[in-house]
Amino acid sequence: xxxxxxxxxxxxxxxxxxxxxxxxxxxxxxxxxxxxxxxxxxxxxxxxxxxxxxxxxxxxxxxxxxxxxxxxxxxxxxxxxxxxxxxxxxxxxxxxxxxxxxxxxxxxxxxxxxxxxxxxxxxxxxxxxxxxxxxxxxxxxxxxxxxxxxxxxxxxxxxxxxxxxxxxxxxxxxxxxxxxxxxxxxxxxxxxxxxxxxxxxxxxxxxxxxxxxxxxxxxxxxxxxxxxxxxxxxxxxxxxxxxxxxxxxxxxxxxxxxxxxxxxxxxxxxxxxxxxxxxxxxxxxxxxxxxxxxxxxxxxxxxxxxxxxxxxxxxxxxxxxxxxxxxxxxxxxxxxxxxxxxxxxxxxxxxxxxxxxxxxxxxxxxxxxxxxx
Amino acid sequence: xxxxxxxxxxxxxxxxxxxxxxxxxxxxxxxxxxxxxxxxxxxxxxxxxxxxxxxxxxxxxxxxxxxxxxxxxxxxxxxxxxxxxxxxxxxxxxxxxxxxxxxxxxxxxxxxxxxxxxxxxxxxxxxxxxxxxxxxxxxxxxxxxxxxxxxxxxxxxxxxxxxxxxxxxxxxxxxxxxxxxxxxxxxxxxxxxxxxxxxxxxxxxxxxxxxxxxxxxxxxxxxxxxxxxxx
Numbered sequence: 007x008x009x010x011x012x013x014x015x016x017x018x019x020x021x022x023x024x025x026x027x028x029x030x031x032x033x034x035x036x037x038x039x040x041x042x043x044x045x046x047x048x049x050x051x052x053x054x055x056x057x058x059x060x061x062x063x064x065x066x067x068x069x070x071x072x073x074x075x076x077x078x079x080x081x082x083x084x085x086x087x088x089x090x091x092x093x094x095x096x097x098x099x100x101x102x103x104x105x106x107x108x109x110x111x112x113x114x115x116x117x118x119x120x121x122x123x124x125x126x127x128x129x130x131x132x133x134x135x136x137x138x139x140x141x142x143x144x145x146x147x148x149x150x151x152x153x154x155x156x157x158x159x160x161x162x163x164x165x166x167x168x169x170x171x172x173x174x175x176x177x178x179x180x181x182x183x184x185x186x187x188x189x190x191x192x193x194x195x196x197x198x199x200x201x202x203x204x205x206x207x208x209x210x211x212x213x214x215x216x217x218x219x220x221x222x223x224x225x226x227x228x229x230x231x232x233x234x235x236x237x238x239x240x241x242x243x244x245x246x247x248x249x250x251x252x253x254x255x256x257x258x259x260x261x262x263x264x265x266x267x268x269x270x271x272x273x274x275x276x277x278x279x280x281x282x283x284x285x286x287x288x289x290x291x292x293x294x295x296x297x298x299x300x301x302x303x304x305x306x307x308x309x310x311x312x313x314x315x316x317x318x319x320x321x322x323x324x325x326x327x328x329x330x331x332x333x334x335x336x337x338x339x340x341x342x343x344x345x346x347x348x349x350x351x352x353x354x355x356x357x358x359x360x361x362x363x364x365x366x367x368x369x370x371x372x373x374x375x376x377x378x379x
Numbered sequence: 380x381x382x383x384x385x386x387x388x389x390x391x392x393x394x395x396x397x398x399x400x401x402x403x404x405x406x407x408x409x410x411x412x413x414x415x416x417x418x419x420x421x422x423x424x425x426x427x428x429x430x431x432x433x434x435x436x437x438x439x440x441x442x443x444x445x446x447x448x449x450x451x452x453x454x455x456x457x458x459x460x461x462x463x464x465x466x467x468x469x470x471x472x473x474x475x476x477x478x479x480x481x482x483x484x485x486x487x488x489x490x491x492x493x494x495x496x497x498x499x500x501x502x503x504x505x506x507x508x509x510x511x512x513x514x515x516x517x518x519x520x521x522x523x524x525x526x527x528x529x530x531x532x533x534x535x536x537x538x539x540x541x542x543x544x545x546x547x548x549x550x551x552x553x554x555x556x557x558x559x560x561x562x563x564x565x566x567x568x569x570x571x572x573x574x575x576x577x578x579x580x581x582x583x584x585x586x587x588x589x590x591x592x593x594x595x596x597x598x599x600x601x602x603x604x605x606x607x608x609x610x
Contacts, residue, residue: 052510053522053535105460180501180531187497187529204491204573219485219568223546225503225511233489233502 012374020369021097021115024141028095028119031137036094038079040101044069047078050349051317060101072101076118081347081362084122085354090361091123097369110335111370120364128287130363131322131342132294138338138365139300142326145372148379150329151337155264156311157291158182159321159342160271160284164254167280170195170246173236183317185310192254197245209234209241253278260309264292267307291322318346322363328375337372340365381427382599383590385439385448388416388430392582395474396449403607423606425599434458436585441465443590446600453479453557453580457517466585469609475582477557479517481524481575484546484553485568492573493528496553500532503552514538514551517577521555524577543567 029035044061045068059074073079076096084092097117104110119137121130135155142151165178174195181187193199208214214234221227257274260267268289275282296302312323321342328334341363348359386407387393397407407428410417418428429445436450437458449472459465483490490499500511511533515521518535525533536551543563545551555577558564564571584607592600604610 048534049510052531053533054526056518056535057522057526177498177501181529184529184531190529202492202494205495208488208491214488215486217485218488219570221486222568223484223486223552224507224549225484225487225499225552227486229502229506230487230489233499236502237489 012370012377017115017370017373020373021117024117024367024369025095025097027141028117028137031093031119033093033095033119036080036083036096038073038076038083038096038098040073040099041070042073042079043067044071046082046350046353047071047074050078050346057105058102060103073099074102075100075366076116077120077343077346077364078350080118080120081350081360082354084360085347085351085356088122091121091125093122094118094120109333114368114370116366117369118364118366120362122360122362124361127321127342127361127363128291129294130361131291132298132300134340134363134365135295135322135324136298136300138324138326138340138367141367142338142372145337145375145379149375151326152306152329153324153326154306154308154311155322155324156308156341157284157288157322158312158316158319160281160288160309161257161313162320163281163284164257164278167278168246168250168254171239171243173240174243174246183313185313192246192251195243195246196248196251198251201241205237205241209238250278257281258310260307262307264302264305264307267309268292271309312341316341318349319343320345324365334371335368337375338365338367381425382447382592382596382603383427383429383445384420385429385431385436385445385450386418387433387436387449392433392449392475393430396472396582399472399474400607405603405606423599423603425595426603437466440585440587441589443587446587446590446592446596447603448585448587449582450585451475451477451580452583453477453517453520453578455583455585456578457520460519465589466587469584469586469604470607472582472584475580477559477580479520479555479557479577479580480571481513481521481555481577482543482553482558482564482569482571485570487570490572493525493530493575496572497528497530497532500530504532510534511553512536512551513553513555514542514545515555516542517555517557520577528574543569 048055060072061069063069080094080096095118097115099113100116101113104112119134121134123130145151161182162179165175168175177191178188181191253274260270271285275285292302312319316323319341321344323341325336325339327336343362344359347362348357351357351359386396400407404422406421408419410419416430418430420426420428431439433450434454436448437455439445440448441459455462455466490496503511513533514536516537516539521535538545542554542556544567545554546569547567554569
């Protein structure tokens with residue numbers, strides 16, 4: 007079934023209302039071009055982005071992408087001239103390729119709200135969540151919305167706390183957003199899966215380059231030798247203790263109401279003290295959410311939330327979904343993406359990044375759900 | 380109207396397709412001389428031969444402009460999203476065998492598996508400031524394969540020919556291409572990753588699920604399927 011959007015004029019009017027609400031909260035309205043340079047986006051998100059975004063090109067500017075989201079252009083714009091603290095709002099179309107499911111929209115409006123302010127990150131996190139909640143509140147009773155929260159910062163802290171080499175920590179951190187790969191690495195580093203035999207054979211050779219071909223390509227012999235050295239060092243590593251692996255696996259499975267999750271993770275922190283600060287941040291955030299009138303007692307917390315679909319979100323994450331409709335995308339979602347701003351900042355002379363949290367709404371889906379209710 | 384059968388318009392693929400149908404009592408051939416792209420069909424009624432570039436056959440099947448088509452599995456999977464909903468595989472024809480593989484320089488003694496490639500790509504990106512480049516024309520297939528194996532920090536660069544030469548020319552660090560014997564790879568000092576087989580392809584007869592059919596076309600299709608022993 008092809009996607010049939012609700013009346014466009016009503017969706018645009020709703021988007022304008024939502025944006026006006028964020029403006030009233032002190033956000034400056036920003037615009038972003040529809041055509042973005044593909045280079046920066048691909049460098050950030052990798053080849054997978056091509057499966058989600060439309061690419062086009064001309065001979066002069068090269069590859070361009072139809073704006074898949076506003077996050078990147080807004081951060082770039084801020085880095086080029088904005089000063090912190092800043093808050094922005096925007097409204098406009100985003101474009102997403104849909105090759106799996108014809109029923110999903112490939113063009114829809116997004117309204118967003120972003121806060122770039124490092125003075126009190128938990129307060130900023132809570133404010134973004136509360137404003138998104140206020141925006142979807144009228145729908146809550148009509149269709150039954152469910153909010154889920156998570157915190158990738160706790161996971162990152164747990165990885166930092168493992169008794170292992172920096173190289174192994176870096177490998178785990180790199181695959182934080184690819185759960186299958188993360189688990190595979192964890193199993194290997196714990197000694198639960200055998201060391202790859204081809205690798206062992208290679209390391210035992212007196213001259214690993216005996217059968218190597220001629221030196222071709224940009225990845226030269228020195229680069230290969232330095233990886234061989236890294237492989238030797240890795241082979242000499244002692245496995246991560248089983249107890250630590252169990253703690254991290256227990257952490258990944260935490261999925262309960264926020265107060266219970268906090269208790270649970272405080273227990274884990276006794277044996278894995280590296281997560282203590284991150285758990286305290288979660289507690290401060292819960293208090294900040296309560297000050298905004300969020301019913302924290304009933305709020306769901308999932309330690310793994312956002313791991314598969316929110317690359318570079320490295321702290322608080324959240325989403326509002328329609329209960330019983332897993333076929334629909336989240337009606338509102340967002341989180342903290344300091345890691346993304348560090349990636350983008352490297353090329354812009356701002357490698358430290360900016361403290362950034364934000365969320366987006368889908369006014370088209372909101373109108374559609376109201377009509378159906 | 381008649382049932383349209385799309386067949387590659389030249390080379391070994393065309394000749395072997397003609398042979399395959401011929402041995403089943405259906406004679407396919409060019410209508411005029413060697414240079415004319417009109418076809419003729421003998422031995423069955425209601426079937427029309429359309430000679431096309433093998434690369435265009437998936438698109439024509441998808442659009443429903445031909446009912447049947449012979450082309451490589453690799454091309455169908457690369458070019459059609461949700462290919463199983465667009466076409467049906469009727470028969471593997473037993474020729475045109477080729478493997479889509481990932482290959483890296485033989486010099487890379489530290490890279491034997493996709494895991495190695497992923498780790499090497501991470502270091503490469505930190506060192507060179509851009510993602511490790513893999514030259515290919517099979518963008519969709521390679522992207523899906525890399526994703527399902529959790530390989531990150533790479534990029535695909537388009538290469539429509541002489542792909543094995545891109546490493547030496549330093550326009551790519553690795554390649555993803557079709558090979559049958561591996562000779563071209565070896566000649567260019569490349570080796571296939573141990574788990575780098577993406578797809579085994581061969582010439583295959585596909586049926587379009589979207590092509591409109593009149594009553595007589597259905598009859599012709601049924602008869603053809605019977606004659607080809609595919610029922």
